[in-house]
Amino acid sequence: xxxAITLRYTVPGDDFTRAGEASxxxxxxxxRMGVDREAVRKAAIALYEGEINLAIHAGGxxxxxxxxxDTIVMLLEDHGPGIPDISLAMSEGWSTAPDEVxxxxxxxxxxxxxxxxxxxxxxxxxxxGVGTTIRMEVDLx
Amino acid sequence: MKICEILxxxxxxxxxxxxxxxxxxxxxxxxxxxxxxxxYVKDQGVLLTGLNNPQVVRTADMMDMVCIVFVRGKMxxxxxxxxxxxxxxxxxxxxxxxFSACGLxxxxxxxxxxxxx
Numbered sequence: 001x002x003x004a005i006t007l008r009y010t011v012p013g014d015d016f017t018r019a020g021e022a023s024x025x026x027x028x029x030x031x032r033m034g035v036d037r038e039a040v041r042k043a044a045i046a047l048y049e050g051e052i053n054l055a056i057h058a059g060g061x062x063x064x065x066x067x068x069x070d071t072i073v074m075l076l077e078d079h080g081p082g083i084p085d086i087s088l089a090m091s092e093g094w095s096t097a098p099d100e101v102x103x104x105x106x107x108x109x110x111x112x113x114x115x116x117x118x119x120x121x122x123x124x125x126x127x128x129g130v131g132t133t134i135r136m137e138v139d140l141x
Numbered sequence: 142m143k144i145c146e147i148l149x150x151x152x153x154x155x156x157x158x159x160x161x162x163x164x165x166x167x168x169x170x171x172x173x174x175x176x177x178x179x180x181y182v183k184d185q186g187v188l189l190t191g192l193n194n195p196q197v198v199r200t201a202d203m204m205d206m207v208c209i210v211f212v213r214g215k216m217x218x219x220x221x222x223x224x225x226x227x228x229x230x231x232x233x234x235x236x237x238x239x240f241s242a243c244g245l246x247x248x249x250x251x252x253x254x255x256x257x258x
Contacts, residue, residue, distance in 0.1 A: 020199035027203070041205065045179055048203050052196075105175035105192045105200070114180050 005033070005067045011051055013060030016104060023048035026065050035067065036141040043072045043138040046118040049111045050076045050134060056101050057081070058132065072138040082128035090116065090124075142166055142251050144208050144231050147187065150249050151242055153210060153235035156222055160231035164207050168254025171212075171243045175200040185254045189242055193217055198224045207231060212239045 007029060009022035027044040031037075047063070054061040058080025066073040083089045090112050097107025116122040119136040126132040145162035148155060155162070166186030172178050173192045178200050187208045188201050193215045201209050209225060211217060211234040217225075225232045235242055 017195050020196060020203075024199060024202060041203075044203050048199065049176075049179060104194055105173060105190075105196055108174050108176040110176035110180045114176070117180070 007065045007067075009063040009065075011054040011060050011063060013055060013058065016055050016101070019052050019055035020048055022063050023051050026063075030067065030072065033067070035072070039072060039138050039140050042118040043074065043136075046115045046136050046138070047074050047076075049114045049118075050074070050136070052106055053111045053115075054078055054080075056097055056106065061131075070140050072140070074134075074136045074138075076134045076136075077131065078133075079131040082130055082132055083124075083126040084128050086124055086126055142246070142249065144233075146249070147208065147210065147246065147251075148233055150245050151210065151233065151235040151237055153233040156217065156232040156234055157226045157230070159226060160208075161229070162231065164231070166207060166251070169243070169246060169251050170253060171239050173239075178204065183255045187246075187251070189239060189246075191215055191239055193221070195221055195224055197221070198228065198230060201225075201230055202228045208233065210235060210242060212237055212242045 007026055011022055023044055026047055030040045058078035061078030064075040088094055092113045093109040095107050095109035101107035120139045121137040123135045144164050168185040169187035170182045170185045171189035173190055175196055182204055186206055188206050189210045189212055190197055191213050198221055208231045214236045216234055222232055
């Protein structure tokens with residue numbers, strides 16, 4: 001593979017039951033393209049957590065996944081409320097998710113830590129009242 | 142342990158009739174918190190849960206799991222079953238509680254497996 005392949009998705013913010021559709025599609029496409037299984041697994045989990053976050057916290061957002069010859073690059077952008085304290089949000093167990101989200105099996109404060117854990121490189125930029133941009137990279141074996 | 146053995150041990154009901162029950166699984170995890178499944182699970186083929194929503198299937202799919210067991214008699218809806226069937230994930234339901242279901246499978250040799258990235 002010599003050229004980058006890009007996949008784009010819009011995540012709705014009003015339907016939690018659909019959250020995960022984009023990640024599942026990315027996983028399916030990467031597997032079909034013969035991308036290393038472990039890299040696909042890591043990327044899919046990180047992206048799924050991110051997609052859940054977009055649906056829960058940001059009122060939806062955009063996902064762009066680019067496959068280069070040696071890396072899976074995932075960009076998540078939203079125009080949600082932003083994160084006032086990123087280091088606090090990155091700590092395991094800290095969450096602002098409402099009870100309704102917890103009753104659905106999420107909101108345990110593991111989303112951002114999981115995304116970082118499953119990425120080889122992770123960057124988050126957020127401005128309160130403007131939105132959040134997260135870039136994750138997973139290296140291919 | 143094969144999925145058909147899990148079915149028998151838990152006296153469970155199969156909700157995805159076309160599932161391959163001869164698939165072998167080596168480890169399982171039990172949780173109602175999908176965030177924890179995503180954080181701590183690796184190479185477990187079976188997810189036992191009392192949570193009943195589509196994210197259970199999506200989580201299992203992300204983790205390459207092949208079987209979901211709904212405990213406490215939980216009955217997933219048609220949309221959840223269709224989602225699972227499309228991903229070749231077998232869905233079972235048992236009246237056992239989470240604790241008892243995990244214990245019965247452990248007693249028969251199924252283990253928790255590794256729990257890190």
